[in-house]
Amino acid sequence: SIYDVGKDGDTNFIVMEYVEGDTLTRYVEKQPQKLSLSHAMELMDQIAVALNTLHESKVIHRDVKPENIMIRSHNQQAVLLDFGAAKEQNNMTLSNSSAVVSPGFAPPEQYNATSLDGRIDQYSFAATLYFTLTGKRPPDVMFRMASGTQLPSIRGDNPGVSGAVEAVIFKAMSLKPGARYGSMEELWNALVNAWKRSSKNGQ
Secondary structure, rough: EEEEEEEEEEEEEEEOOOOOEEHHHHHHOOOOOOOOHHHHHHHHHHHHHHHHHHHOOOOOOOOOHHEEEEEOOOOOOOEEOOOOOOOEEEEEEEOOOOOOOEEEEHHHHHHHOOEEOOHHHHHHHHHHHHHHHHHOOOHHHHHHHHHHHOOOOOOOOOOOOOOHHHHHHHHHOOOOOOOOOOOHHHHHHHHHHHHHHHHHOOO
């Protein structure tokens, strides 16, 4: 939340809410064991809603990663932070006027001067969920492209994750934007449906 804006001499300032808690990185590191899929989904549901709201307003965050998500200490609510890299879309594309790259969480198109859209947040969201479930940073896309290696299995680190859920995450982390989902809403619905199917089958 923003409480106030103002100017002190030549300095503009914003007074913002202080979020007490841990970053998602620290939160995951403090857990005695890997987060369950249900726990991870509960946290990421709030981030999916935030991103979908942004995209409906034609705004792209461009730097979704565990360090930019806080988990409130009093209610475990996940809060998306740091909109310093956010940009407004124009006709469903966004000129890459300034490079914003977080290795492991940024898709290939953020490394190039190409038009960008909401699918960059989709990739970063899925990469963040990958980290939440495994405790490991995904391989950087430059390494993936140069080596031709596949993403390491999530299930190898967290057997509680079904193959269906893993497939959805990997689709959203495709190196080709066109191979991902059409929107954050579509991605989240696919995750929820895969999760429900696996729960029904006892996975």
